[in-house]
Amino acid sequence: MLRPWWLGMLAFALLLAAVFAWLGQWQLSSALDTAPVEPGATENVRPLDDVATPGEYLSDPLVGQKVEVTGSFVADDFVIVSSRYNDGAAGFWVTGQLRIADAAAPTSLAVAVGWTADRDEAEAAASALNDDPPQGVTLTGRIISDEGPALPRAGAPATEMSRMSPAALLGVWHDVDGLSVYRAYLTAGEPLSGLTAIHSPAPEERGGVNWLNIFYAVEWAIFAGFAFYMWYRLARDAWEKELEELEVLEESPLPTRD
The missing domain is CATH 1.10.287 (Helix Hairpins)
Structure with a gap:
C-alpha cells in the first residue's frame, strides 16, 4: 500500500x-425545505404576475396556486382537449387563448374554461365561444404546470389533443407573431358557456x-x-x-x- x-x-x-x-x-x-409553503397558501388568490412568468416553468411550491388574471379571449382559438376527468368521470375540456390585459407585450395564457362528458356539447360550446369570445373578463382559478404534448391515440384525428399543453395549443392558435405565452395553464373557477366547473382541488400539503x-x-x-x-x-x-x-x-x- x-x-x-x-x-x-x-x-x-x-x-x-x-x-x-x-x-x-x-x-x-x-x-x-428551508422555506416551506405555509399551510393553505395556495388558496390565497394572487395576481398571475406574482406567481408565473411567460416562457418560464412553474416552480413546484406554486403548482395549484389560485390566481387572478384579466384579459380577452381570442376568436377561433377555443380548442377541445379530450381524456379529461372530473371527479372520476371521463370527458372533455374546452380551452381558449386569453390575451392578457395591460401586458407590456402581447402575452397569452391557456385557459380551461369548463368540462363536459359529451363531445357534441363540448364542440357546441367551443363553437359558441369562438363566435362570441368573452372580452375584458377577470378570471380566478388554479395555475397548473404544462402536461407536455402527446401524439393522438391510434385511429384518432391528427388534430386531437389529449394533454393540456400550452406548447401544443400555441401551434393551432391565431395571431401568435411576437406572442409571449405562459408555460403553465389556468383551470377557471367559474365555467363558461354552460359547461360544468372543472374539479380542481387544492394540492396536497407538502412536508418539509x-x-x-x-x-x-x-x-x-x-x-x-x-x-x-x-x-x-x-x-x-x-x-x-x-x-x-x-x-x-x-x-x-x-x-x-x-
Missing part, C-alpha cells in the same frame, strides 16, 4: 470520495423533508466508502498474488547442471 502506484490509487480514491461526499451534501440540502433526496444522500455516502474499499481490495489482491508467486518459486526445484 506504500508503493507509489498504490499511493496514487489512494489519492484517486480520495478524489472520488470527495466528489461523492459533495453530491451527498447537495442531495441532503435539497431534501430540507424530501425523503427521496435523503435516500440519495445515503447512497452517495455509501459510494464514498466503497471507493476506499475498492482501493483496499485491489491492493490486497495484488499483495496476495505476489505471495502466491513467491510460494510457487520457493516450491519449484532449482535447475541443475549436468
Whole structure:
C-alpha cells in the first residue's frame, strides 16, 4: 500500500470520495425545505404576475396556486382537449387563448374554461365561444404546470389533443407573431358557456423533508466508502498474488547442471 502506484490509487480514491461526499451534501440540502409553503397558501388568490412568468416553468411550491388574471379571449382559438376527468368521470375540456390585459407585450395564457362528458356539447360550446369570445373578463382559478404534448391515440384525428399543453395549443392558435405565452395553464373557477366547473382541488400539503433526496444522500455516502474499499481490495489482491508467486518459486526445484 506504500508503493507509489498504490499511493496514487489512494489519492484517486480520495478524489472520488470527495466528489461523492459533495453530491451527498447537495442531495441532503435539497431534501430540507428551508422555506416551506405555509399551510393553505395556495388558496390565497394572487395576481398571475406574482406567481408565473411567460416562457418560464412553474416552480413546484406554486403548482395549484389560485390566481387572478384579466384579459380577452381570442376568436377561433377555443380548442377541445379530450381524456379529461372530473371527479372520476371521463370527458372533455374546452380551452381558449386569453390575451392578457395591460401586458407590456402581447402575452397569452391557456385557459380551461369548463368540462363536459359529451363531445357534441363540448364542440357546441367551443363553437359558441369562438363566435362570441368573452372580452375584458377577470378570471380566478388554479395555475397548473404544462402536461407536455402527446401524439393522438391510434385511429384518432391528427388534430386531437389529449394533454393540456400550452406548447401544443400555441401551434393551432391565431395571431401568435411576437406572442409571449405562459408555460403553465389556468383551470377557471367559474365555467363558461354552460359547461360544468372543472374539479380542481387544492394540492396536497407538502412536508418539509424530501425523503427521496435523503435516500440519495445515503447512497452517495455509501459510494464514498466503497471507493476506499475498492482501493483496499485491489491492493490486497495484488499483495496476495505476489505471495502466491513467491510460494510457487520457493516450491519449484532449482535447475541443475549436468
